[in-house]
Amino acid sequence: MRALLTGFEPFGGDKINPSELVVKRISGEKIVDISGLEIYTAVLPVSFRRAGVLLKNLLDDLRPDIYIGLGQWAGISYVTLERIGVNIKDARTPDNDGEQPIDEPIDPDGPVAYFTTLPKRAIVKRLRETGIPSAISNTAGTFLCNYVIYLSLHHSALKGYPKRAGFMHLPLLPEQAAHRRSDWPGIAPSMSLDTMVKAVEIALKTTIELFDKSDEKTPI
Ligand code: PCA
Secondary structure, X not given: OEEEEEEEOOOOOOOOOHHHHHHHHHXXXXXXXXXXOEEEEEEEOOOHHHHHHHHHHHHHHHOOOEEEEEEEOOOOOOEEEEOEEEOOEXXXXXXXXXXXXXXXXXXXXXXXXXXXXXXXXXXXXXXXXXXXXXXXXXXXXXXXXXXXXXXXXXXXXXXXOOOEEEEEEEOEOHXXXXXXXXXXXXXXXXXXXXXXXXXXXXHHHHHHHOOOOOOOOOOO
């Protein structure tokens, strides 16, 4: 089985992006070793113009069974499993190329939205059992993270792969949060890189285990 993991480069004034460091750690140190799984990684630009082309090419070249996108969401205190990708680009701030689409469809001919196809509920449950805070999220926003969710699921719908695709938003790293104030309790929440890498490993293992099964309908 083959998996593609993508992170994003830094954006919006940050010098690092946890998702970039997570994929680099996984590809460089080979610390996620799951038998029978080939893992490919890439770091996507925070650019509507460039990220989509790159992701489509990667999906066509690799034809992965599993796609997990990763991105930063400053302000959350847990790892999310995103439920949905919506057919909209609506940027509150410009991307790294200075582009700022407002109310534009990603694909004018595509459906309004797609549900992600990772076993989200089972993954959240296992993350929590391992001591990693996690929850299903019902919106990934309307910026680059939502964009790659929608594109990967549109690709699945049109071409049949990746068979399981989804997205995890990650909190800030402690070294980012140390410099960022929040309304309350004063400093933005954060999570260590080791914990985030572990969370991705658990998500991959759970996805492989439940690859041909439907998600557990247990409350979490
Ligand atoms: N987070 C942004 C885009 C890149 C990233 O890491 C988002 O949530 O859309």
